[in-house]
Amino acid sequence: MNHNEVIERALIHIEDHLQHSLTVESVANAFNMSKYYFHRLFSAMMGCTLSQYILSRRLNASLTLILDKNNSLTDIAYRLNFGTQASFTRAFKRQYGTAPSSVKAGITTISPIPIPTVVNRPIKNINGDIVADFTLTEFEKTRISGIAFEVDLANDDYKKKIRAHSEMLLSQIDETINGPCYVIYSNCQPDSTRFKVLFGIPSSIEIDEPYYFTVDVPQIFCARFNYCGDLLDIGDVLKSDYARFLKISRQETAETDIELIQVFEDVHNSDSAYHIYAPIKKLPADSHL
Template identity: 70%
Template sequence: MDHHKVVEQALVHIEDNLQQPLSLDSVADAFHMSKFYFHRLFSAMMGCSLSQYILKRRLNASLPLIHNKTMSLTNIAYELGFGTQASFTRAFKRQYGVPPKSLRAEQAVITPEPIPAVVQRPVKNVNGDIVTDFTQTELGTLRVSGIAFEVDLAGDYKARIRTHAQMLFNHMDDTADDPCYVIYSNCEPHSTRFKVLFGIPREVQIDLPYYFTVDVPQLFCAKFKYTGDILDIGDVLKTDYARFLKITRQETEDSHIELIQVFDDVQHLDAAYHIYAPIKKLPIDSEI
């Protein structure tokens, strides 16, 4: 069974039927699956329950209807299955932080979002729950050289990371086939600012102040495999990591390194990659 394809098709089915009654039973039946298995699969792949997802997409679908001003808020609520305008308004405000009337009065601007992509990663069954596949492994010491900079997750960090990554590529031979390491470390506890090193395990000459060489100590890590842009899967990764910690009863390691993204070939950053997240090493008889 192609789990990703099933969930992708389910997202399209949901989008096409937002004005119809939707339930776990009806969606699972549409794909000839047990509702219990489909619930576990959907939650694992999307990082939220089916009901939470349907609610978000109905609120998303309400945005153009509010902008058009051809339907009353009450009719929009009935159209999308909220029952009453009050329940619609409460859900809308929880999701977007403002009531729908603010949008209609053009006091706020909210852009509808397309159907989200299903992040590609292997899954497995652990104690009756479907979770992202993981291993626990030692990541040996290594020296990485490349571009170092800071990003603020509360700002336009995606463009900043891509710009600095291009700086590294501009100083490399096109035939280079080194593995690529993207190392993220928190500037301060509970801060949205992160230090990022984008580099390879050999020396690359780059003009200061961007060039740095970092010695990464040996780390015991949870290891995950993904396909896709890490800048676009952040929320999914957080959910996967939280589920991993719960299932394995692990704890995060007290390390300045938050996670390391590893590509096999610096020339192919559109390929699958591994994420290493430092964790505390439990006694052997306690490990999954």
């Protein structure tokens, strides 16, 4: 099994054994793996420790049990290995911001969520620590023509807005135009949730509209990550991967307006494999990674 399949099967194993005692060693043994390697692999792939994940899934499972009138909160705490009702209630409040008694009384409604999807991406071992595979490289100076707009990540509709503007640009691109497309995110101001987005291609586009721009993206030293899927659906995974990369590789983010560059291999297929370029400072030690 590859590492993605191991974690996918581990998540199913955990879900099937939430009412049993689960430890790093017991889960690792189920897949004939070293508990130390499995712990590092799980943390790298899921962005949290195994114990944190198991706790969140037990609390998720409790949501269905709470709605069964035959189950008391004490029974649920015992069944899901919380030990006491008090410890169950404390953990529930930390995760959901309300008491389980509120859900049981019908005052608060919380829906269970399915087992999370494991994002398929390559990994890299650095001195025993596991991170998403990366390459330190230069993003070459590129002239990009496309549609520019702003989004606020604090608003729930930002994904819909990005997709709508992307479709607007693609509707203007001739089918004979092939090659990559770029999505460039830059922060409007420090510590803001508002971002400028440029969705474009390295070809000249002649469209007489106010929101179409041509921008020269400068050469930037970056860490390049490889993914497949939709960036908007794996944003949290990317943030976790990038934070882990910075910690383990001892790199630092670069002081630049550009936060992120997403490069799709095929302008006509936004579900194709793509690269993420994250600007970082160029350090003398980079050549040794």
